[in-house]
Amino acid sequence: MTCDELKALLADYVGADGVLVVAHERHETVTVHVKGCPKCEVYVSTYSRTVRVVRALPKCGPLPPALEARLRAALAEHLSEEAK
Template sequence: MTCTELAALLVDYLNGELVIEHHETVSIHISGCKKCEGFVATYSHTVRVARALPKCCSLSPAFEARLRAALNEHLSE
């Protein structure tokens, strides 16, 4: 398994939605790859923190459009 393959499966892995063979493959990769071990720990922590945040109202359409544009620009770099 490569680091890129792990990243593609990460959400399903953390949600316990992978078949056992894939789950074991991901677990083995994480245990042998310091980069992915740190990535998974950081990602898991971020999800926990985000879920603990209070819910707020919807974003205005203009703000949401600016935010999406900024994220798309950042992700395309």
């Protein structure tokens, strides 16, 4: 497993509590990589902590329409630049 492969898996395998929950068939591969790669160990730890913090934030109401439009435009621009 490479670092990039691990990063691609994180969104699918971090549970609601921020704990890394890997499918059985990949568990050993992921565990071995994370334990042997200091960069990925820090990355997984930080990613998991971020998930826990964000999920603990209070829910807010809908965004004001002008802010939502600006946010959507910025995201669309960012995604189109990444696609190039």
